[in-house]
Every structure is written in structure tokens, then in C-alpha cells.
Amino acid sequence: MPDSSTSRTNAETGPEPVNAPQTPIQPTVNPQAGSGSRGTEPMRAILLVVLGVACLSCSDATAKYLGRTLPPAEIAWMRYVVFTALVMPLALRGGSLSVLKTTRPGLQVVRGLGMLGSALFFIMAMQHLPLAEAAAISFVSPVFVTVLSILLLAEKVGVRRWAALLVGLVGVIIVIRPGADGFQPASLLPILTAFSWALGLVATRRMTVQENPLTTMVWSALTGLIALTALLPLHAAWPTPWEMLLGAFIGLVYTLAQWLLILAYRQGEASVLAPFTYVQLIWSTALGFLVFGAVPDHWTFVGTGVIIASGLYTAHRERMRARERRSIGH
Numbered sequence: 001m002p003d004s005s006t007s008r009t010n011a012e013t014g015p016e017p018v019n020a021p022q023t024p025i026q027p028t029v030n031p032q033a034g035s036g037s038r039g040t041e042p043m044r045a046i047l048l049v050v051l052g053v054a055c056l057s058c059s060d061a062t063a064k065y066l067g068r069t070l071p072p073a074e075i076a077w078m079r080y081v082v083f084t085a086l087v088m089p090l091a092l093r094g095g096s097l098s099v100l101k102t103t104r105p106g107l108q109v110v111r112g113l114g115m116l117g118s119a120l121f122f123i124m125a126m127q128h129l130p131l132a133e134a135a136a137i138s139f140v141s142p143v144f145v146t147v148l149s150i151l152l153l154a155e156k157v158g159v160r161r162w163a164a165l166l167v168g169l170v171g172v173i174i175v176i177r178p179g180a181d182g183f184q185p186a187s188l189l190p191i192l193t194a195f196s197w198a199l200g201l202v203a204t205r206r207m208t209v210q211e212n213p214l215t216t217m218v219w220s221a222l223t224g225l226i227a228l229t230a231l232l233p234l235h236a237a238w239p240t241p242w243e244m245l246l247g248a249f250i251g252l253v254y255t256l257a258q259w260l261l262i263l264a265y266r267q268g269e270a271s272v273l274a275p276f277t278y279v280q281l282i283w284s285t286a287l288g289f290l291v292f293g294a295v296p297d298h299w300t301f302v303g304t305g306v307i308i309a310s311g312l313y314t315a316h317r318e319r320m321r322a323r324e325r326r327s328i329g330h
Contacts, residue, residue, distance in 0.1 A: 050276060052261040057283035061284075065246070070237055086252075091218045108223070113224075116196075117200075125138075128186035131284045134189075136281055140169060144199075275315045
């Protein structure tokens with residue numbers, strides 16, 4: 001989620017149709033897109049992020065509710081159907097199929113499968129875990145992004161960033177408490193969500209310069225839809241009209257979330273907006289209580305606080321580095 005992004009929303013690529021969560025995730029956005037307007041509407045951008053992650057949490061809560069009667073693959077399939085139905089008319093306007101052309105088909109498929117895995121694992125996690133706990137654990141994705149970026153992109157990571165990421169990992173361990181009486185193996189599912197999201201994100205970074213963001217969005221939608229359609233006969237139950245309506249709602253709200261987050265990252269600095277994605281944890285906690293009557297225990301609150309502190313420090317360091325790069329550029 002993840003679905004809910006990172007978090008399942010990412011400062012470098014924008015949101016992604018994942019649960020994602022985390023979710024993640026989301027049509028991708030070129031980091032240079034809208035650079036002329038970035039920073040000009042910070043308060044509006046922050047509001048859009050808050051509303052966007054609220055929509056993600058609503059999508060997650062509805063998916064958790066549907067998970068009582070429908071298998072995860074079917075729930076994810078419903079969301080991808082709606083998302084694809086809304087995206088394709090935009091992509092194919094004018095009747096041209098040129099938007100489907102890509103120079104990196106392999107990376108496009110890897111990205112699409114990563115986002116799909118993020119969605120599936122997060123929906124599976126919500127069947128067994130409280131919404132707030134699943135969302136909190138999925139915020140470990142920056143750790144996987146960092147490791148994969150070193151292995152696959154040859155990026156260099158400083159000591160401070162490693163320290164912040166390790167602190168975030170400690171926060172996740174506090175939440176899941178391996179070895180404790182209350183530990184659930186299902187707590188590993190949000191970690192798989194985060195890993196899948198990170199894999200998709202690193203694939204995005206490798207092709208951002210070459211690929212049209214709309215092309216990437218279409219490939220992700222179609223990759224997920226095709227894979228889920230193949231899985232559907234193995235994991236399907238005939239939905240009631242009410243369940244189909246809720247499935248459509250999940251797709252609509254998730255698509256709205258992506259749109260709001262795209263607008264946000266075009267109007268505000270990514271390093272400024274990144275901390276506000278943690279508002280998703282507040283929304284998830286509130287919806288978990290209102291819809292399911294779930295109240296996180298004190299260890300979940302402590303671990304979540306550690307995760308948020310780690311993320312805020314990382315965002316602060318990225319903001320400082322961005323200022324240094326701008327000053328050198330001038």
C-alpha cells in the first residue's frame with residue numbers, strides 16, 4: 001500500500017498502482033516533470049498528498065473488508081480492471097498505439113510484476129493483520145530500495161543514510177516482534193510488499209530517462225491485469241453485486257489517489273512532501289478502528305514512531321543534499 005508507498009508513494013517516481021501496499025504504490029512521474037512549477041504551491045501540494053494517502057487508506061480498508069469473502073487475487077484483479085479501464089482511453093486518445101512502444105520491455109515487465117506483487121502481498125497481509133500494523137511494516141521499503149540501488153544501480157550511500165535506514169528497520173522489528181508470543185508469520189507479508197515495491201521502483205529508476213511516463217503506466221497496468229487474469233481461475237469466487245460495487249470503488253479511489261499524488265509531486269518539492277506520506281499511517285489507524293474496531297497495541301505505536309522518525313530524518317538529509325547540489329550548480 002504499498003496499494004498502500006517510501007511508502008507506497010515515492011518521492012522520486014510519484015505514486016504507482018500497487019496496492020500497495022504498499023502501497024506499491026501509481027502512474028509514474030518523471031522527476032523532471034513539472035520542474036518549472038515545483039515549489040510554487042507547497043501548501044496545495046501538501047494538501048494533495050494528505051488527500052491522496054487518505055484515498056489509498058480507503059482503498060486498503062475496503063480491500064481488507066472484501067478479503068473476508070473474496071481471495072486476494074480477485075480483489076487485486078478488480079482494482080486493475082478499473083484502473084486499466086480508466087487509463088487506456090487517456091493513453092489511446094487519437095487512436096494511436098504508439099504509447100505502447102518501449103525500448104525497455106524487460107524492465108517494464110519487471111516493474112509491472114513488482115507493483116503487482118506489492119498489491120497482492122499487501123492485500124494478503126490485511127487478511128491477517130490490523131490495517132495500521134500492515135501499513136507501518138510496509139514502510140520499510142526504503143531499506144530495500146537502498147540495497148537494490150547499490151546492487152543494481154551502483155549508487156553510493158552515506159553513513160548517515162544507512163544509519164537512518166537501520167533505525168527504520170529497528171522500528172519494523174518493534175512492530176512485528178519476532179520471537180514474541182504475539183508474533184504472526186503474516187507480519188512477513190508487508191515486508192514482501194515493501195521488497196516488491198522496491199524492485200519496481202528500482203526498475204523505474206533505470207528507465208526513467210528513456211521512457212514516457214504514460215507508457216510505463218500503461219505497461220504496469222496491462223502487466224498486472226494479464227497476470228491476475230491468468231491467476232483468476234485458480235483463485236476466484238463469484239462476487240455478489242455488493243462485492244462488485246466495492247471492487248469498483250477500490251479501483252476508482254485508488255486511481256483518484258494516483259492522480260492526486262501526481263499533481264502533488266508536480267507542484268511541490270519531493271523532499272518536502274515525502275514526510276507527509278506518513279499521514280497514511282494516521283488514516284489507516286483511524287479506519288482500522290472505525291471499520292474493524294482494531295486498536296494497535298503500544299508496541300505498534302512505538303515502532304511506528306521509530307519508522308516515522310527515520311523517514312523524516314532521511315527526508316531532511318535529502319532536502320539538505322538537494323540544496324547543496326543547487327548551490328554547486330549556481
